Amino acid sequence: MNLANLQADLWSLVPELWLVAVGLLALLADLVIPRGRKAAVGVLAMSGVLMALIPVASMIPWQARTVLFGTYAVDGFAVFFKLIAIVATVLVILSAMDAMGRQAFEGEFYVLLVFTAVGLMMMAASTDLILLALAIEYVSLTSYVLAGFLKANPKSNEAGIKYFLFGASASAVMFYGFSFVYGLAGTTNLAQIAVRLAGAPAPALYLALALMLAGFGFKISMVPFHQWTPDVYEGAPTPVAAFLSVGSKAAGFAVLVRVVVGTFDPARVNWVLLIAVLSAVTMTVGNLLALPQRNIKRMLAYSSIAHAGFILIGVAAFQGNFGMPGLLIYLLGYTFTQLGAFFVATLIGTRLGTDEIPDYAGLAQRAPVSALLMAIFMLSLTGIPPTAVFFGKFYVLAAAIDNGLLWLAVVGIVNSVISLYYYVGVIRAMYVMPAPSSAPLVEPAALQVALGVAGLGTLAIGLYPDPVIALARSAAFLLRM
Amino acid sequence: MLSLIIFLPLVGGIFILFTSKGNEALMKGVALGTSLGSTIFLVFLTVLYKIGGGMQFVEQHSWISNLGITYHVGVDGLSLPLIALTALLSVLSVVYSWRIEVRLKEYLFLFLLLETGMLGVFAALDFFLFYIFWEITLVPMYFLIAIWGGPRREYAAIKFFLYTLVGSLAMLLAILLMYFNSDPHTFNMLALTQQQPLAGKPVLAALAFWGFFFAFAIKVPMWPFHTWLPDAHVEAPTAGSVILAGVLLKMGTYGFVRISLPMLPDVFRAYAPAVAVLALLGIVYGALVALAQTDLKKLVAYSSVNHMGYVMLGVAAAAAAFGVPEKAAAAATALNGAVFEMVAHGIVTGALFLIVGVLYDYRAHTRGVNEFGGLGVRLPVYTGITTIAMLASLGLPGLMGFVAEFFIFVGSFGIFPYLTAVAVTGVVFTAAMFLWTLQRIFLGPVNERWAALPDMDTREKVSLVPLAVLMVVFGLFPKPLLDMINAAMAVLVTAVR
Numbered sequence: 001m002n003l004a005n006l007q008a009d010l011w012s013l014v015p016e017l018w019l020v021a022v023g024l025l026a027l028l029a030d031l032v033i034p035r036g037r038k039a040a041v042g043v044l045a046m047s048g049v050l051m052a053l054i055p056v057a058s059m060i061p062w063q064a065r066t067v068l069f070g071t072y073a074v075d076g077f078a079v080f081f082k083l084i085a086i087v088a089t090v091l092v093i094l095s096a097m098d099a100m101g102r103q104a105f106e107g108e109f110y111v112l113l114v115f116t117a118v119g120l121m122m123m124a125a126s127t128d129l130i131l132l133a134l135a136i137e138y139v140s141l142t143s144y145v146l147a148g149f150l151k152a153n154p155k156s157n158e159a160g161i162k163y164f165l166f167g168a169s170a171s172a173v174m175f176y177g178f179s180f181v182y183g184l185a186g187t188t189n190l191a192q193i194a195v196r197l198a199g200a201p202a203p204a205l206y207l208a209l210a211l212m213l214a215g216f217g218f219k220i221s222m223v224p225f226h227q228w229t230p231d232v233y234e235g236a237p238t239p240v241a242a243f244l245s246v247g248s249k250a251a252g253f254a255v256l257v258r259v260v261v262g263t264f265d266p267a268r269v270n271w272v273l274l275i276a277v278l279s280a281v282t283m284t285v286g287n288l289l290a291l292p293q294r295n296i297k298r299m300l301a302y303s304s305i306a307h308a309g310f311i312l313i314g315v316a317a318f319q320g321n322f323g324m325p326g327l328l329i330y331l332l333g334y335t336f337t338q339l340g341a342f343f344v345a346t347l348i349g350t351r352l353g354t355d356e357i358p359d360y361a362g363l364a365q366r367a368p369v370s371a372l373l374m375a376i377f378m379l380s381l382t383g384i385p386p387t388a389v390f391f392g393k394f395y396v397l398a399a400a401i402d403n404g405l406l407w408l409a410v411v412g413i414v415n416s417v418i419s420l421y422y423y424v425g426v427i428r429a430m431y432v433m434p435a436p437s438s439a440p441l442v443e444p445a446a447l448q449v450a451l452g453v454a455g456l457g458t459l460a461i462g463l464y465p466d467p468v469i470a471l472a473r474s475a476a477f478l479l480r481m
Numbered sequence: 482m483l484s485l486i487i488f489l490p491l492v493g494g495i496f497i498l499f500t501s502k503g504n505e506a507l508m509k510g511v512a513l514g515t516s517l518g519s520t521i522f523l524v525f526l527t528v529l530y531k532i533g534g535g536m537q538f539v540e541q542h543s544w545i546s547n548l549g550i551t552y553h554v555g556v557d558g559l560s561l562p563l564i565a566l567t568a569l570l571s572v573l574s575v576v577y578s579w580r581i582e583v584r585l586k587e588y589l590f591l592f593l594l595l596e597t598g599m600l601g602v603f604a605a606l607d608f609f610l611f612y613i614f615w616e617i618t619l620v621p622m623y624f625l626i627a628i629w630g631g632p633r634r635e636y637a638a639i640k641f642f643l644y645t646l647v648g649s650l651a652m653l654l655a656i657l658l659m660y661f662n663s664d665p666h667t668f669n670m671l672a673l674t675q676q677q678p679l680a681g682k683p684v685l686a687a688l689a690f691w692g693f694f695f696a697f698a699i700k701v702p703m704w705p706f707h708t709w710l711p712d713a714h715v716e717a718p719t720a721g722s723v724i725l726a727g728v729l730l731k732m733g734t735y736g737f738v739r740i741s742l743p744m745l746p747d748v749f750r751a752y753a754p755a756v757a758v759l760a761l762l763g764i765v766y767g768a769l770v771a772l773a774q775t776d777l778k779k780l781v782a783y784s785s786v787n788h789m790g791y792v793m794l795g796v797a798a799a800a801a802a803f804g805v806p807e808k809a810a811a812a813a814t815a816l817n818g819a820v821f822e823m824v825a826h827g828i829v830t831g832a833l834f835l836i837v838g839v840l841y842d843y844r845a846h847t848r849g850v851n852e853f854g855g856l857g858v859r860l861p862v863y864t865g866i867t868t869i870a871m872l873a874s875l876g877l878p879g880l881m882g883f884v885a886e887f888f889i890f891v892g893s894f895g896i897f898p899y900l901t902a903v904a905v906t907g908v909v910f911t912a913a914m915f916l917w918t919l920q921r922i923f924l925g926p927v928n929e930r931w932a933a934l935p936d937m938d939t940r941e942k943v944s945l946v947p948l949a950v951l952m953v954v955f956g957l958f959p960k961p962l963l964d965m966i967n968a969a970m971a972v973l974v975t976a977v978r
Contacts, residue, residue, distance in 0.1 A: 364587075383650075384620060385613040394653070401657045406688070409657075413650035420646055424623070424639060432627050432635060469547040 009067040012074040014055040015082055016118055022048030023114040030107030038106040039097050045110040046093040049086055049117060056082045060471070070189055071128035073258075076475035080328050081124030081254045084335050087457075088247040089117040094450035095343045096239035099350045103237075109149060113243065116142040120247050124254035129178045129188040132255060136174075136215070139248060140167045146243070147236040159235025166228040167218065174215020180208035181263075194263040205269045212259060213278075219252025220308045221301075223282040230289075233301035238349050241297055242342030245304045246335045253311060253331060261318050276316040276408050282309030283415040290422050295355050296345045299422060300338070303381060306419060307334055310393060313408055317399035324476030326395030329468055333380070333388025333461045340454030341377040343447060344370055351441055357426055362435020367443060371430045373455040378423040380458050383416045388461035482526055483538045483554050486564070487600045489519045490571070494593030497586060505585055512575050512589040516596060520568040530561060533968040536606070536671065545609070550668050553607040558969025559738060559820060560603040562962060563731055566827040567603065570727045571596040573944040574720035577835060580843070580940070581629070581718075588629060591621035592720070599728050603735060608656045608668040612649070615696075618729060619645055622721065630716040637709075637716035644709040648699035652736075655692025658685055659744065674743045683748070690748040693741050694756075700733030701789045703756075704763035714782035719838030722778070726785050727831035731823045734792045738820065742796065743973055746803045753801035754897070760797055761900050763790030768910035772917075777848040778841070780918060781833045784874060787907060788826045788882075791889050794904055795819030798893035799974070808896055809974055815892025816970045817963060822885035824962065825873070825955070829882055832870040832948040839863060839941050844934050850918055855927030860936045864923045866949050871915040873952040876908055880956035884963075 010017070026045040033040050056079060064075035093110055100106050119139035126132040144167065148160020182188055184204055185196040197205065217225035233241040266272045286306030293299035311334070314327030347370060348363075349355055363371040380387030385394075393416065400409040461468055493515025497508045530537060539555035556564060574592070581588050594617065601614030619642060627638035660666055662685060663678035679686035699706045714722050741749050749756075767787030774780040795815040802812035840863075841848050857864040873880035876887075886908065893901040937945070955962055 379620060382646075385616050390616075397653065398657050398660070401654065402661050406654070409654055413647075413654060416650055417643060417647050420643060421639065424642060428627065428635065428639075431624065464545075466545050466547055469545065473547065 012059075012067045013072075015052045015059075016121055018052050018055065019049065019114055019118045019121070022052075023111055023118070026107070026111045026114060030111065033107065039101060041107040042093050042097050042100075042110045045114050046090055049089045049093070049114060052086055053083075056086065060474075066127055066191075070191065071126065071131045072122075073125045073127045076471075076477070077254070077258075077328075078121070078125035080332075080471065080475040081250060082121050084250045084332060085117045085120040085124075085247060087332075088120075088243060088250075088335055088339065089113055091339050091343075091450045091453060092239050092243045092247075094446045094453075095242065095339075095346050096237070097446045098444040099237065099239060099346050102350075103150065105149070105151075109146070112142050112146055112149075116146070116243070116247065120251040123251040124258075126255075127190045127258065129182060129190070129193075132259070133171075133175060133178060136219070136255065137171060139251065140171060143167075143244060143248060146240045147232050149237055149240060153235075155235035156237065157235075159232045162228055162235075163232045170215045170218035170225060174212050174218075177208050177211030177213075177215070180204060180211065184208065190258060190263055194265075197263060198265065198268070202268055205264065209260065209264060209269060209271060209274075213256075216252055216256040216259070217278075220249050220256065220311075221305045222278055222308055222312065223285045223305065226282070226286070226305045226308075229305055230293075230298045230301040233304075234295060234297045234355070238297065238342060238346040238355075241301070242339050242346070245300065245342065246338050249304065249308060250331045250335065253315075253327065257315060257318075257324070257327070261315065261324075272316050272318075275312055276405055279309045279312035279316055280408060280411040282306070282312060283411060284309070287415050287418045287422075290419070293422065294357050296348070296357050296360075296426070297342075297355050299357065299426075300341055300345065303419065303422070304338065306415060307338070307381070307389075310396060310412060310415070313400050313405070313412060314396040316408065317396065317403035317405055320399065320402045321473070322395060322399035322402050325469060325472040326392065326399045328472035328475055329395050329461070329465065330389070330392030332468060332472075333392045333458070336454045336457030336461065337377050337380040337387070337389050340373060340451060340458060341381065343451045343454060344374040344377070347441070347443060347447055347451075351443075357429050358433070360426060360429040361433035362438070363430040363441075365435050365438055367441040369448075370441070370443060370451060373451055374430060375427050376455060376458060378426050380462070382420045382423045386459070386462040388458045391462055391465045482522060483556065483604055484540055486519050486522045486526065486568070487554065487597055487604055489515050489522070490593040490600075491597040494590040494597075497589050497593070500586070502586060508586055508589055509575075509579060512593060513572070515593060516568070516572045516575050519596070519600070520572050523565055523568050526556070527561065527565065530556070530965075532558065532965050535972065539606070548609075548668070549666060550609045551607050552610060553669060554601075554604040554610070555606050556604060557972075558965040558967070559735070559973075562820070562824045562966060563603045563728075563735060563827075564600055566731070566824055567596065567599045567728045569947070570723055570827065570831050571599075573831070573835070573947065574723050576940060577723070577838065577944040578718075578720045584628065587624070591624050595621035595625070595724060599724070599732070602732050606670045608659070608670055608673070611670065612653060612656060615652070615732065616649055618732070619649070622717075622725065622729065625721040626713060626717045629718040629721070632716070633712070634716045637712035640709050641713040644699055644706070648696035651692040652696035655689040655696075658689045658692070670740070670744075677744070679745060680747065686745055686748045690741065690745045690752065693736065693745070694752075697733040697736040697741065698759075700736070701730055701793060702733070702786065703759050703789070703793055704766050704786065705759075707763065707767075707786050710786060711779055711782045714785070714834075715776065715778050719834060719842055722782075722834040722838075723831045726782070726834055727827040730785065730789055731827060734789065734796065734819065734823055737793070737796045738816070738973070742800055746800070749800040750803040753797045757794055757797035757801070757893075757897050757900050760790045760793035761904050763787065763793065764904050764907035765910070768907045768914065772910055772914045775850050777850050777918070777922075778834070778837045779848075780850065780914065781830065781837060784833075784911065784914065785826070785830055787911060788822065788830070788874070790907070791886055791904070792819045792822045792826070794893050794897075794901070795822065795889040798889075798896040798901075802896050811892045811895030813892070813967070813970055813974045814888055815896065816974065817967050818885050818888025818890075818892055820966045820970065821959070821963060822882075822889060825881040825885040825952075828948050828951050828955075829870055829874045832866070832945060832952070833874060835941075835945055835948070836863075836867050836870060839937060839945070845931060850921050853922040853928060853931065854925045855923070856931060856934070857923035858927055859931060859934055862942070863937050866937075866945050867923070868919060869949045869952060871919055873956065875912040875915045878956075879953075881952045881959075882956075884956060884959045
């Protein structure tokens with residue numbers, strides 16, 4: 001490879017390099033900015049991440065290709081996940097300024113979020129097993145720290161250590177799976193693996209697949225690798241829970257799609273049925289366990305498990321024009337809606353000091369705008385139109401029917417009905433139950449902006465999804481090349 | 482103009498959201514103004530409407546072009562009467578709700594959102610749009626019951642929401658089945674009616690039929706899916722019950738006539754006897770249970786189960802006659818009766834719920850039928866209007882209900898003679914129930930407890946008199962409405978044949 005090639009390759013990495021620079025800059029700024037004014041670090045980090053939208057947006061019309069000796073993809077699929085990572089990071093930093101402003105090490109928090117965003121982008125773009133493993137571990141490490149960020153809070157410590165133990169085991173199993181794949185294919189490049197696995201014995205492929213699914217399943221909170229989710233979300237700072245529930249879930253799906261859909265031939269290894277069954281089980285378990293929850297973060301954790309199951313429908317029904325775009329649209333819509341729900345939880349958590357759903361009583365009077373947005377988020381998560389998650393559900397259900405998986409679609413709608421009950425529980429608390437005090441709630445401006453953007457995204461994708469469909473279609477189209 | 486009629490209430494509702502909390506007169510004014518404005522535009526539209534002209538005032542704009550989804554609305558002889566019913570009942574309900582004091586802003590916003598949703602359901606000609614409007618009606622109704630309802634409001638509201646959501650999601654799958662089997666793939670309801678995408682695929686067609694059936698049967702509600710109805714109707718605030726009974730139930734029967742019948746005629750014919758039996762059970766069961774009620778609101782609620790059974794009997798009869806030319810006339814008659822009954826039930830039962838509200842909300846605060854007696858002396862106007870509405874509901878000739886039931890029975894008799902014969906006995910029970918109710922409340926010795934009750938005030942008269950007048954007018958002179966319905970049903974029956 002000559003220098004000109006390397007230079008061209010580096011141009012394709014501008015978003016990642018830019019974010020690394022922003023992270024380092026924020027780290028330096030944290031050294032000089034005195035205590036009590038650390039919000040400036042957050043503003044710096046947030047605007048830096050936001051500016052990464054420019055190079056990412058300019059990459060949308062690019063031809064799909066790989067750089068750095070075929071290890072790193074520059075395609076619509078990766079760009080789509082870069083967008084999700086940027087949206088999630090910017091909004092989470094905005095929402096966290098109030099909550100984290102009361103903590104020590106506030107500056108490091110923003111820096112860690114920026115570095116995690118780089119890792120998320122790398123996870124979605126890696127086309128080489130080694131780089132993939134590094135990206136996953138990198139995201140995991142920063143996530144462990146973020147989950148245990150509240151040093152003085154035993155629950156947060158527990159969340160950090162639990163996440164670490166579960167994560168380390170899942171990674172170990174997954175790497176064992178990677179080693180099988182390498183052994184069978186003799187290469188770590190995903191494109192070549194796809195070709196060379198054609199001759200591999202099926203039982204070995206099943207074993208490799210099962211081992212790898214443990215790692216991917218951990219990242220996306222798929223049953224039976226979901227047990228960490230409620231404990232970690234409950235203990236971690238609420239903004240971190242928000243970030244994990246959308247950012248690392250989305251990146252986990254990206255890896256799952258690249259590795260499983262991209263390299264395993266469903267005619268030889270029937271992973272379609274496997275994923276379909278896992279999807280049905282994940283949805284059902286998540287929803288049933290969400291029903292009795294009284295803590296909003298645990299409820300959202302179980303609901304995020306249920307949504308992972310729903311998104312898996314898109315993986316199982318990957319054939320045709322609906323599965324992959326459906327997965328991408330669902331993830332983007334879910335990003336806005338789930339973040340919004342967590343932001344309201346952040347607001348209540350910091351201002352009222354509680355995460356219990358009954359304590360949301362009378363929120364409609366005390367914070368009418370936030371309550372209205374929360375109601376929209378809850379209805380969106382249920383799948384009531386015209387909202388973003390409804391459209392995602394519509395798309396993956398369409399994919400299921402298009403792929404002849406009618407039974408899975410039926411499981412999906414039954415689960416949507418179950419989920420209505422616990423989502424409406426939040427609405428009921430906010431709108432029907434009487435307020436213990438009528439004092440209006442103080443709503444910090446940054447959090448309001450984050451909430452507004454999340455609400456706008458939720459409604460915009462629901463009312464006019466055309467541009468998102470176009471983007472998701474081109475992203476999914478490039479994947480198949 | 483049609484879009485203006487549909488969205489004017491929503492615009493008003495959003496405006497109300499941004500008005501200050503104290504400005505109640507402005508909020509009420511905007512609510513009344515926009516719902517009335519919508520009705521006035523609708524009157525213009527009806528004047529311009531040409532009977533027998535097929536789908537009119539069609540608007541089609543590209544919306545989600547990647548999936549071929551368009552914003553597509555229009556009216557014909559089936560939807561126009563129901564849209565008019567919706568607009569009328571909405572205006573009257575806003576008038577009736579004038580005295581709502583608790584959380585007025587939210588109430589009016591939800592009410593106007595609900596109106597837009599209902600108007601949209603009847604006007605939508607694209608399945609995606611139809612589904613969105615269909616679901617939009619659920620949310621405000623949940624809130625109306627849960628916040629402004631009776632003592633068991635939370636239970637009733639969530640039950641209503643869960644039941645109807647099961648139905649709508651089943652419908653979503655059915656819609657997707659239709660979409661993926663059409664060629665080219667389309668959500669256009671008119672195109673799908675023409676294409677008959679599932680005509681040669683009996684299994685898929687049956688699945689789609691049952692998907693739609695669940696959605697519509699729960700909404701109607703048909704026996705045995707009716708259990709949400711007594712709870713929701715009884716706990717809802719008066720205006721909510723009016724809209725629920727007057728319009729939301731019609732969405733189910735409208736779906737059967739607009740979607741199940743023309744798009745899946747073969748399957749519907751195969752299952753028509755089963756549907757007719759369920760309708761018959763609803764008729765008899767509804768009437769008998771209503772007879773046993775002592776709560777006036779519950780009594781009216783169960784009488785709805787009974788009346789919607791008549792509608793479904795007519796629809797099922799028409800479905801059973803598909804493909805049999807000698808029964809086409811009977812099918813058209815039954816279908817005319819069914820659609821006429823939708824409108825009649827909307828007006829009559831809407832009025833009955835208002836009547837219950839007049840007595841319960843601001844006067845007696847009890848609905849026990851046996852607790853009254855001799856009210857006829859005290860409240861002459863109220864007694865008169867109640868008598869007209871109840872007689873119309875039991876099907877007295879000269880009032881609206883009779884025309885509808887007559888056509889349904891005449892039409893169905895030619896197709897399901899035995900079932901219809903049994904169904905007619907339902908009329909006897911209904912008559913007994915309403916006459917007995919009239920007797921217990923208005924006749925007999927005066928109950929001194931209610932000696933001081935005032936008669937209806939202007940607000941209540943404004944919301945009830947128009948309905949009473951319509952019952953008499955369409956009872957004596959149903960021709961204009963029937964002509965409009967008949968033209969649309971003739972098209973439907975020929976298309977299906």
